[in-house]
Amino acid sequence: MDGNQVNSTGKCPVMHGSHTSTAASNTDWWPSALNFDILHQHDRKTNPLGPDFNYREALKSLDVEALKADLRALMTDSQEWWPADWGSYVGMFARVTWHAAGSYRLGDGRGGAGTGNQRFAPLNSWPDNNNTDKGRRLLWPIKKKYGNKISWADLIVLAGTIAYEQAGLKTFGFAFGREDIWHPEKDIYWGAEKEFLAGSEHRYADVSKPDTMENPLAAVQMGLIYVNPEGVNGQPDPMATAAQIRETFARMAMNDEETVALTAGGHTIGKSHGNGRAEDMGAEPEGAGLDEQGLGWNAKGRRGIGRDQMVSGIEGAWTSNPTKWDMGYFDMLFGHEWELRKSPAGAWQWEPVSIAPEDMPADVEVPSIKTTPIMTDADMAMKVDPVYRAICEKFMADPASFDDAFARAWFKLTHRDMGPKARYVGPDVPSEDLIWQDPVPAGRTDYDVDGLKARISATDLTVAEMVATAWDSARTFRGSDLRGGANGARIRLAPQKDWAGNEPERLARVLSVLQPIAIEAGVPLADVIVLAGNVGIEKAAQAAGHSVTVPFAPGRGDATEEQTDAESFDALEPVHDGFRNWLKADFAVNAEELLLDRAQLLGLTAAEMTVLLGGLRVIGANHGGSKLGVLTDREGALTADFFVNLTDMANRWTKAEGDAEIYEIRDRKTDAVKWQASRVDVTFGSNSILRSYAEVYAQDDNADKFVRDFVAAWVKVMNADRFDIAA
Template identity: 70%
Template sequence: MDGNDIPAGKCPVMHGSKTVAANPTSAWWPNALNLDILHQNDTKQNPMDADFDYREAVKSLDVPALKADLTALMTDSQDWWPADWGHYGGFMIRMAWHAAGTYRLADGRGGGNTGNQRFAPLNSWPDNVSLDKARRLLWPIKKKYGNALSWADLMILAGNVAYESMGLKTFGFGFGRADIWAPEKDIYWGAETEWLGPSDSRYDDVTIASTMENPLAAVQMGLIYVNPEGVNGVPDPLNSAHHVRETFARMAMNDEETVALTAGGHTVGKAHGAGRGEDIGAAPEGAGLEEQGMGWRNGTTANNGLGRHTMSSGIEGAWTTHPTKWDNGYFKLLFKYDWALKKSPAGAQQWEPIDIDPADMPVDVEDPSIRCMPIMTDADMAMKMDPAYRVISERFAADQDYFSETFARAWFKLTHRDMGPKARYIGPEVPAEDLIWQDPVPAGNTGYDVAAVKAHIAAAGLSQADMISTAWDAARTYRGSDLRGGVNGARIRLAPQKDWAGNEPARLAAVLAKLEPIAAATGASLADVIVLAGNMGVEAAAKAAGHDLTLAFTPGRGDATDAMTDAASFDVMEPLHDGFRNWLKKDYAVSAEELLLDRTQLMGLTAHEMTVLVGGMRVMGTNHGGTKHGVLTDRVGALTTDFFVNLTDMAYKWVPKGMNLYDMQDRKTGAVKWTATRVDLVFGSNSILRAYAEVYAQDDNAGKFVRDFGAAWTKMMNANFV
């Protein structure tokens, strides 16, 4: 099964648009299309001044002073939440890891780029037990540096500094993550209603890791990665290896990066399972007011659940002899001893060494005179027992420097993958090296004659629809979730994008064959030429409708090469649908209109921008394959309001003709005037979308429609142009 062969009962995107929200409308009509995801993070939620720009504010940050404060914090503030061995390093690393580690490649959602760990559901996930305390320990630092330091940057930087304080030379750090101010509604974490329920519901066959539901990456609701006790809590390291490999691949990591991250994450800190799970109090979202946003109180255990009595995962123990030191102790213990299954004090399955030398045992977190048994999880044992993982582990065990360098790079990737291109990184520790997973794009030429390029395009003999469709297909890959894709780079001409069915490969090749020589002759990048051609098509369509429209254009986009393109990571970005061009690769269990919402949200568009773009694309004749569905006009090619005028015309009625097809019939004669899909009809059936459609159907808003279309179009053409 490849990444695009989604089983009929599985969803290729999030399911959020039809979930029952906490309002009567959704509760009474749960199947009504919910547009809330298009308006999350509204400006009214943001308490900052309207002119506040975090990316500018963070440039004033005193980074050395901040890092000094964070380094001091690692061994200070031991009063209300004492650290293991007097060092918060492992704690802060876990917080940063669990913020960044929710990222998944399929839709680019999750990750630490927004500070969303502060909000539900992440702040109360079972896998995030006690991370509320880590964030509270950081509060004095956040308070001190204020608006110049976002929570999102602070949480990730705390993990970086933690590693540095324990001896690792990190690869670098980029600031620039702006905070959100409310939970993200667009991320589908799974359909389960039970925390840590059986994994089976996420798979067609839980014994085949690759059948996990797309776009999920974790094996159970409430986990970041895999169950540390084994799949469904059943220890089997070789089986765990398959699931570790799949879940890390879905987070864009290869085998070497996976081993490095697993070992490097467990080189420091410990797991906590010294008590009983039933003694842990409610998660932050369910805790009493007096807890002030914290949760998981261990109030019935000795020492209030602190120190050696702390409970979180249920697994108990450190992985290495010196858990506050960056070293090679993980591999030393893993290969030096045979390991046997044991039970933690909390009853969790864990692996412990047989006949261990007491000198290899870590000391107690409170009393250094006491030695404690080290542990490994099922996933750790996979690093030794899976043949491919073992080869990598042995290489790391033999070369500490190589392990450290590989981990530092993998950690940097983990914590920066969702930030977009390197040009968005800010600060004195941004690495100079361009990394392929950053989707590098060289700077483009800005000194060419734009008018000359437009003259060449006009003489090329391309149809208006081809120019518009090609520019759109290049732009629609943009994802606001992780800032990947878009026109910049002109990767539409490279594998795998040039062969995607949604891009109509034969048509695309013919268009590019005419645009590429123009770029070569004029000094413009192909990316700029594609945008200019699309703009010219839209401007011509507006002219045909009787409106003068001049679209803003800024030169300077670059053209990426194959060597700059991680084709495998782009594979999962292949569009399986495009409601803007009225195309579905095949029928899915999810409705076409839900797919449209998902794509719209990923592209960073609002509901009214979606509305105006769909209506405009229809009348300009840009449907995939040239189909006539939804082209509700007799003036194809003109940027008119005909789509909205005719959709709302009560002289017609709509008659279902199949799962995704409808006829528009004259009410008097029964004659079929036009055909349409669900994506077309939703703009008349959904009350909110109809309200937008009616605006553009009004006699006085033809000019507004053209202006609004031009603004939304330009937004998409510039989406990844930093």
């Protein structure tokens, strides 16, 4: 560099310390601007393994038994830098796994252990995840040894499962197949709070009514996995806590029996740590210094290990033998009377009014020292809530039923976000089909696709009817937990057939036409619905002067009512769909933000979202036949007219009188209203990023590209849940 060009103040022209920089970002300058981070995350450029790496292929060379043997050896290989309680890490690894999987919520399918997201902020630094960083670091030698053959996501879940086996539980099974992400998930809304452990009132309309918690949240406070162990907002009240537990676990897709099994089983091994002062803990991993090398919560001025640990602030074990799988939790909870006391860290906990020394757990470092057992407010809820208590009494009368209930609930907890069983890999995959896996029978591939298309084409179904029905069937797919989608044809079953977003009357008419065709051909309706959508698109393209064949992959099956957990499918009901210009109700966020959310769940890029929306508009696939955003005089033809007219400067936009959400496109010369549109539509002209995509498709030389891109994006959505075919 020319010395004369050096800034006279000695400043380097490159921005440093962006994490502490005061430089404003675009969202700082324009807070209401649409944030596209939700669609730009997990770009393949962030994956250090490269585009050719296939984890499922790598798994084929994994020595599973050797890996499990190494994990079993790790359970008692106490490390000096982080010694194991009672010489066993079973409690630690059970907690690491539980806290990875326990962030799952049914509302939008986000969270969970399926991506290894516990390695990144904010989860790696949540107060409730205190010291899980030590567990992951203890696993590092094993991860290093097996390398790309085992993902962090699979290893974290397997570690907890092996921990329970080491403690004596016969587990239900285990499946490999979770692929790692490589940076934080920016799309997950964990709550609006600006500080950890802020009061529950920030996410409840009424804290005394747990069902008023903001959707799709499940945990009661920012930075917790489920409920506050000290009680509601830290105030002990087991009955109030029971109400929060019931709502929170329901939002984690667990019923009452699964909730009791997980609570009791989770506290059968291990202990809670609160033998210190909160002010002595160092910063969390994301806030710790460089010398901490990614670890956090390290004690200042004290040992901070062994008997001297601080995690939750509650101090003590729940059972007499905290490294063994037994009925000790129930023996302790129901065998004693309990009273409130404070831990050494000042946290509320329940301790026995009286207890014999032989029933007390040993100190984690000095076996000859006996310590006082504890219960959290959540544990006491199991005793005082009549429903939970009855389940506990059932388990106590039949220990084998407890073993089975916990093993199944643990398997569900750790596999809930993996999607259908078709994605499971490994020798320990259970043969039993479970209803929460959304099972779908195998379909057929040996039929005359062209002949079936001809029969569909000969019906009186319109292009819009065929396309809208196929779209509605497929749009339920959620990449977050890999549920929903067109496979299974559950759109014909309750509850989906009655959802307002699926236009029940129109849906029933279309299905009444397609069902007989499917029956006569001996082909699952799921395939026929998608194929009808393809026929509609081919007709629309032909009307626009393009001859295209939409790729089709047969093989879908039709799920039965018995294979459908109707209650859990309620969470998949669309209450908005910007692609079909529909909102069921008013929302706190704008319609365009809801569109981004649905696009992300469908696995779409911003460009794919753009071309799909524009194409669906001109085809006439709007909900209820609405004309909003149908910016064409050739409705039903797959043209780029939506983008052409959106960007045409011969037009101007105004808000419609009497409705702030409706916009009019007017001719600049005559001021005549040409079309009306929603705020979702006009966003594609007003937002600089979306307009850049819209302009591509509005160009005179990109008419063919528009059709090709629309077809590719359409096929991507139709096949999103086809885990039986290559992507």
